[in-house]
Structures are given as structure tokens and as C-alpha cells.
Amino acid sequence: MVVDVRGVHYAVGGRPIFAGVDVQARRGRITGIMGPSGTGKTTLLKIITAQIAADRGEVRVCGQDLAALGRSEIYALRKRMGMLFQNGALLTDLDVFENVAFPVRENTDLPEALIYKLVLTKLQAVGLRGAAQLMPGELSGGMARRVALARAIVMDPEVLIYDEPFVGLDPISLGVIMRLIKHMNEALGITTIVVSHDVRELATIADDSYLLSEGRVAAAGAPAQLRASDSAAVRQFMTGSEDGPVPFHYPAPDYAVQLFAADES
Amino acid sequence: MSNGGGDGFILEGVRRLGSVAIFLVHLLRECVPALGRPRLLVHQIYNAGARSLIIIMLSGLFVGMVLGLQGYELLQRFGSVEALGTAAALGLLKELAPVVTALLFAGRAGTALTSEIGLMRATDQLTAMEIMAVDPLRYVAAPRFLGGVIAMPLLTGIFSVVGLYGAQLIGVQLMGVDKGAFWSQMQGSVGLRNVTEGVVKSLVFGIACSLIAVHEGYNAAPTAEGVALATTRTVVASSVITLLLDYVLTAAFL
Numbered sequence: 292m293v294v295d296v297r298g299v300h301y302a303v304g305g306r307p308i309f310a311g312v313d314v315q316a317r318r319g320r321i322t323g324i325m326g327p328s329g330t331g332k333t334t335l336l337k338i339i340t341a342q343i344a345a346d347r348g349e350v351r352v353c354g355q356d357l358a359a360l361g362r363s364e365i366y367a368l369r370k371r372m373g374m375l376f377q378n379g380a381l382l383t384d385l386d387v388f389e390n391v392a393f394p395v396r397e398n399t400d401l402p403e404a405l406i407y408k409l410v411l412t413k414l415q416a417v418g419l420r421g422a423a424q425l426m427p428g429e430l431s432g433g434m435a436r437r438v439a440l441a442r443a444i445v446m447d448p449e450v451l452i453y454d455e456p457f458v459g460l461d462p463i464s465l466g467v468i469m470r471l472i473k474h475m476n477e478a479l480g481i482t483t484i485v486v487s488h489d490v491r492e493l494a495t496i497a498d499d500s501y502l503l504s505e506g507r508v509a510a511a512g513a514p515a516q517l518r519a520s521d522s523a524a525v526r527q528f529m530t531g532s533e534d535g536p537v538p539f540h541y542p543a544p545d546y547a548v549q550l551f552a553a554d555e556s
Numbered sequence: 557m558s559n560g561g562g563d564g565f566i567l568e569g570v571r572r573l574g575s576v577a578i579f580l581v582h583l584l585r586e587c588v589p590a591l592g593r594p595r596l597l598v599h600q601i602y603n604a605g606a607r608s609l610i611i612i613m614l615s616g617l618f619v620g621m622v623l624g625l626q627g628y629e630l631l632q633r634f635g636s637v638e639a640l641g642t643a644a645a646l647g648l649l650k651e652l653a654p655v656v657t658a659l660l661f662a663g664r665a666g667t668a669l670t671s672e673i674g675l676m677r678a679t680d681q682l683t684a685m686e687i688m689a690v691d692p693l694r695y696v697a698a699p700r701f702l703g704g705v706i707a708m709p710l711l712t713g714i715f716s717v718v719g720l721y722g723a724q725l726i727g728v729q730l731m732g733v734d735k736g737a738f739w740s741q742m743q744g745s746v747g748l749r750n751v752t753e754g755v756v757k758s759l760v761f762g763i764a765c766s767l768i769a770v771h772e773g774y775n776a777a778p779t780a781e782g783v784a785l786a787t788t789r790t791v792v793a794s795s796v797i798t799l800l801l802d803y804v805l806t807a808a809f810l
Contacts, residue, residue, distance in 0.1 A: 340687055369689040380680035394688040397695070442688075 293318050293450055293482040299348035308334050310506040321476050321483040323497030330503045332486040336454055341365045373443030377455040379435035381427040388423040391442045413441040433464025451481045457489040490529055579771045583701055590698035600703025604665040611664055616715035619652055620722025628731045637733050641742035644723035649754040653716040655802050658761035662794030666769035669700050670790040673773025674783035697774055701766045708762025709755055753809045760801055765794045
């Protein structure tokens, strides 16, 4: 296991987000983490990347127990990880080339000529070598995400994490990003974790899937197994039904009572 | 009820003060490596200093001109208009230049720092740096803090020089005060101690205003409203702290 999350509990302001979550990402495979909005998918990524600490449970990344690591050890571990943010999170005062070069410049003493070749190689891999001199503000959403992907892989990470990589993309960009995720995983052997609520896209590329619901893993297995699940919560999510365990209506007083109460007052 | 509200206000004040103090300790620790990044530092001195030059020079000129007018009007009642140079120089060096520069700095450079860092927080740029094993305190906050601290005394010096020119323009050129008396009285009465007072004040204001601006941006809620609130807090807190510190330092130099 490259990422091993066991029995994780986490609460914010007394409100439980996770009540015993177990997620494992195996070496060289694509692991999908799905769930409705607000189920804590991004929070789980924050725990895996040691941005926040779990209240209880154990989180191991690349064999290291995050709870036992100091600040410098966490930074050393992060050099072995890459993450693609939903909005790309490119540094807006640097151009595309410098954005991709940023982690290399900050974390290594490689000579400039080597950095140049390395960055061009990664930009070529995402098809944006020609956009090296553009500023982030000049890129479309799909291009920004591809640049962010080039930046995420420039240090040759062992684990690559994608946070909602399919949100807000046109069909062409969506196809490109899906192909790139699959390609990075197969060509480079990177252990990949993809957090998304786009069931169809994730089911296409994921080897293993987890469905989070109400602070726990509601279902786990290959995407096909999840689709065949007889759990109402899993079925509602996989088929996108309007009503089910996750209700369409936010809790409210009786509709008729509330309507007529307004007339009477 | 009112007691509870008062307690809450005091608690919140102490909490914020503690948060700023802890932030300052972490920031100072990162300032040493940031000093070894001259390119980043020069860029931030340019942002905080050079980009504030026009507003500082214009304000300095007008403040000096007002000093010249008011000083002449007051001093002529006692028949000592030759002392105008001394009055303008002491007023500018010790009080007006450091204080007005700090207030203008808070409004121009401080707000720019807060909103820039706040937006970096809101768009996950700071988090992305952390994930890339780059400490945003070292890369983003420390150079900006140092840039502000270095820029403030330089801007204050420029404010003083332009202000004196403005006072001379009104006093000597317009009102007819003797040019030799204006400059020689100033030279005779203004000592190193007065200049030191101005420099110390500008340094302290630079530390306070830059710290507040960087802290508010770094800890801004990652929303449009959060960044707007942080920017407002930067101006209000910097202005109040500048005036408070000015009183303390003036008393200390007496």
C-alpha cells in the first residue's frame, strides 16, 4: 500500500466528518474516491497530504506514519507526492514555464540547462510546450489544469493526487485530462488517487473505487462492483437519483403548514 | 450582557495579539533565508517602495507647502519667520514624515500586500506551495515583510526631502522669507538626534504596518468577503497602531 488510511475519525467544531474511514491506494493503480458534495472528499485529501491531522486512526503514506512525522519530515515526504488542484492553483505572477519549474528550483540545485529540458519534457507530455511563455491568466480552464499536471509530475512523484479534475471542463478538455491521468499512471507507474463526484468519468479510469457517505466508506471495490451494489445510498449516487438516502429537500417544516401560516399571520 | 460583550471583545483582542506575535516569531525565523534571495527581496522593495513613490512625493509636497503656509502665518506674529526652516524640518523629520508615510503606506502598499496574499490563499496557491514542499512563509510572506520594512524608511526620507522643498517653495519663493536664514537656521537647529528619531519611527512603523498587512493576508478567510475584510482590517489596524506607537516613541525620545 502506498497510501493506507485506517479507522480515521475527524470532526470540525464538534461536527463529525469521518467516523472510521478506511481507504487504501495500491502501488501503480488508480484509486477513485467518490461521494456526494460535502462528504469530506477534499478533507480526506488534506489528511493524506498532512495539511490537517486526523483526530483518531492511522494514516501511512509511502510507509510512513504521518502522525509520527515532524515538519521537515512532512516536507521531505511531500517531495515524493504531487497534487493537482481543482482550479489548478498556478502561481499567478509566474508564466507557464516558471510555474512548472517552480518546485524544481525550490527543492533542488539542478543546473539551469537541465531544468530547461526537464520542464520542456513535462510540458510536451501535457501538450503545452508551445504555451511556455503564457501567463496563467491567458490560459483556459483545461489548459491551466494541464499546466498544473505538468507541475505536479515535474518532480517525478510516487503518488499523484487529483482533486476534482473533471469539474467545469468542456468535452474535449475532459477527454484530454482523462487520457493524461491514465497515461501518467501507466507510463510512469505513479500511484494515483482521484477524488471526484463524476461517476462516469471516474469509473472509466479507476482500478479501485471508494464511495464515501455519512462519514464512512459506503462501498468499495471495482467501479462495476459499486454499480451492482444493492445499497440504497450507493445506488442513488451511482445512478444520480434525485431522491433517496440523500434527500432532495433540505429539512424544513411541513410545506402546507408553512404556506398557510403566512396567510393567517 | 454588556460585561459579556466587553469580555468577548477583550478576549478577541488578546487572541489576535497572540496570533500576530506567534506569526511574527515564525516570520522572523524565515526572514534569514529570505535575505539570501535578493531577487525576491528587490522585487518586493520595488512593489512596496517604488510603486508608492508618486503618492508619497505628492503628499510630501502638499504637506510641506501647508507647513510653510501655516508656519509663516504663525511665526510672523512673533517676528521670527526666519525660524520657518527649523519648524518645518523638525515637524517633518520627527512627526509628519514618518506618520503620514506610514498611513499612506498602509493604504497603498499594505492593502496591496493583504489582498495579494489573501487571494493567493483563496485560490489555493499557498496550499499548492505547501504540497510542493515550499514553505509559503519563506517564499511569500517573509520577502514581502522585509520589502515593506526596508521601503518604509526610504519612503519617509523621500517624504521629508520633498516636504522641505514644499515648505521652502511657499516660505522662501512665495512669502519672501530669506533663503539663507531658512536653510542656516535649519542647519543649526536640527541635529542627528532629530533625524534618528524619524528613522527609528519609520523603521518601527515599517515593521508594524508590514506585519499587519502580511498577517491579515496570510490568515484571510479564503473567500471574496474574507479578503475584503482582511484588507479593511489592515488599513484600520495599521493606522491605529501607527498613531499609538507614534505617541509611545515620541514620549520615549523626549
